[in-house]
Structures are given as structure tokens and as C-alpha cells.
Amino acid sequence: MAITYEWRGDFDNAALDALHAEGFGYPAAGRADWRARVERYSLGWVCAHEDGGLVGFVNVAWDGGAHAFVLDTVVARDRRGRGVGAGLVAAAAEGARVARCAWLHVDFEEDLRPFYLDACGFKETAAGLLAL
Numbered sequence: 502m503a504i505t506y507e508w509r510g511d512f513d514n515a516a517l518d519a520l521h522a523e524g525f526g527y528p529a530a531g532r533a534d535w536r537a538r539v540e541r542y543s544l545g546w547v548c549a550h551e552d553g554g555l556v557g558f559v560n561v562a563w564d565g566g567a568h569a570f571v572l573d574t575v576v577a578r579d580r581r582g583r584g585v586g587a588g589l590v591a592a593a594a595e596g597a598r599v600a601r602c603a604w605l606h607v608d609f610e611e612d613l614r615p616f617y618l619d620a621c622g623f624k625e626t627a628a629g630l631l632a633l
């Protein structure tokens with residue numbers, strides 16, 4: 502079946518919690534109200550669905566102006582390596598573009614460099630990080 506991508510798409514909190522847990526290696530807690538969180542703090546998000554199930558998600562935060570930020574791109578383990586993540590990021594970029602953002606930022610760990618720079622088209626830039 503085809504994977505569909507939807508900006509500010511509908512999702513079930515439990516399904517997103519399980520997807521996040523699988524993708525980021527922690528037990529699903531069932532306590533996160535993802536819907537309330539993204540509606541309050543995000544410019545938007547993208548859901549990837551296949552056969553009615555959530556197979557990918559990316560959150561797009563912003564500063565209320567020109568800058569948007571990709572956060573927590575996650576794809577179901579059995580759908581990885583098929584372009585789903587790149588599709589999520591492309592839809593996120595389009596959503597940010599339509600919202601008149603001028604920049605889409607992303608931070609990533611070294612092992613994700615080929616994904617973000619090669620598959621998604623981000624350019625390398627100097628950045629800083631302060632652990633809190």
C-alpha cells in the first residue's frame with residue numbers, strides 16, 4: 502500500500518507514543534498527550550500513514566517568524582530505508598515554506614549525517630549546543 506504524508510495530520514496519542522518509544526529506545530509510557538503538545542508548541546507536524554496505521558512522524562517547531570526546526574523524525578522500524586523519513590522531512594519543509602518560514606533547521610547525531618545532508622538536502626553549518 503502507498504504511504505501518505507499529511508501536514509498537521511490526525512494521529513492517535515497511543516500510536517505516536519509507541520512509535521516514539523520504538524524509534525528512540527524507551528518504553529512507551531502512555532502518559533504523553535502528544536496532540537496537546539504539538540498544537541501548543543509547534544508550527545506543524547507531518548504524519549506518515551500506511552494502511553491506516555501511523556508509520557512515521559516529524560514535529561516542526563518554530564520561533565513564530567522565519568525559523569522552523571525539525572524535531573524527532575521517527576519512522577517505524579519495518580518501514581526504514583524506504584524513503585519514509587525523507588518524505589516526512591520534505592513535507593515538513595513544504596509546510597514551513599507555506600507558513601512563510603525562510604529557514605528550516607535540524608540538529609542531529611553524527612550517524613544521521615547521511616540522512617539529513619544527503620537524503621534530505623540540508624546544508625552543513627556551524628552551530629552550538631549547550632547541555633542544560
